[in-house]
Amino acid sequence: MHPDSDVTSRVSADPELADLAGRVREGVGRLNWRMRSERDPNGPGPAVLAVLSRLYRAGTHTPSELAAAERLQPQSLTRILAGLTERGLVTRTPDPDDGRRSLIRITPDGLAVLREYSIQRERWLATALESTLSPTERQLLKLASELLMRVADA
Numbered sequence: 001m002h003p004d005s006d007v008t009s010r011v012s013a014d015p016e017l018a019d020l021a022g023r024v025r026e027g028v029g030r031l032n033w034r035m036r037s038e039r040d041p042n043g044p045g046p047a048v049l050a051v052l053s054r055l056y057r058a059g060t061h062t063p064s065e066l067a068a069a070e071r072l073q074p075q076s077l078t079r080i081l082a083g084l085t086e087r088g089l090v091t092r093t094p095d096p097d098d099g100r101r102s103l104i105r106i107t108p109d110g111l112a113v114l115r116e117y118s119i120q121r122e123r124w125l126a127t128a129l130e131s132t133l134s135p136t137e138r139q140l141l142k143l144a145s146e147l148l149m150r151v152a153d154a
Contacts, residue, residue, distance in 0.1 A: 028148070038124040039091055044113060047072065051080055052089065052114045055106040062101050 011018035036046065044052070050070050055061060067077045081104060084090040088130065089110030095101040106114075129138055 024148070035121045035125065039117060040120060040122055042119075043117060048080055049077065049114065049117055050082065051084065052078070052106055052110050054092065054116055055104060056111060060103050060105045062095065064101075066104060072089060084110065 004110065008014060041128055047070070051066060051072075054066060054069055058069070064083060066072070067074050067083075070077070072080070081090065081092070084096055085092055087109070089106055090104050090106055093101045095103050099123070129141070
């Protein structure tokens with residue numbers, strides 16, 4: 001889907017830049033959707049993976065920090081954390097600074113679940129890259145991936 005002229009003018013005064021923004025958004029979105037669809041249907045769901053990923057990337061959180069960061073309702077997060085705790089994927093410990101709060105951290109088993117999910121997605125992606133793109137196209141994609149990370153960090 002390419003933006004029409006009204007949408008293009010609202011995105012950028014430069015029509016080529018607006019078109020590029022739309023193409024990148026669509027490509028990243030479709031790839032993200034496809035990679036998520038390649039996950040094990042019996043494995044953890046997207047919300048569970050988001051919580052584990054947040055704990056891995058950003059470290060220990062309180063439940064309210066996790067809910068805010070992942071834009072989850074506290075009730076939903078409570079159910080997720082109960083399941084993760086029961087499976088030994090996270091630990092809950094009292095906050096030494098405030099006994100009313102608890103601190104949530106990922107366990108080695110939680111990290112293993114997260115790594116396995118990443119390996120499954122990257123295995124699918126490597127196979128798709130190999131079967132779909134020429135070596136030259138893969139080199140271009142490598143450069144594009146570096147640019148996408150710079151844009152994401154902007």
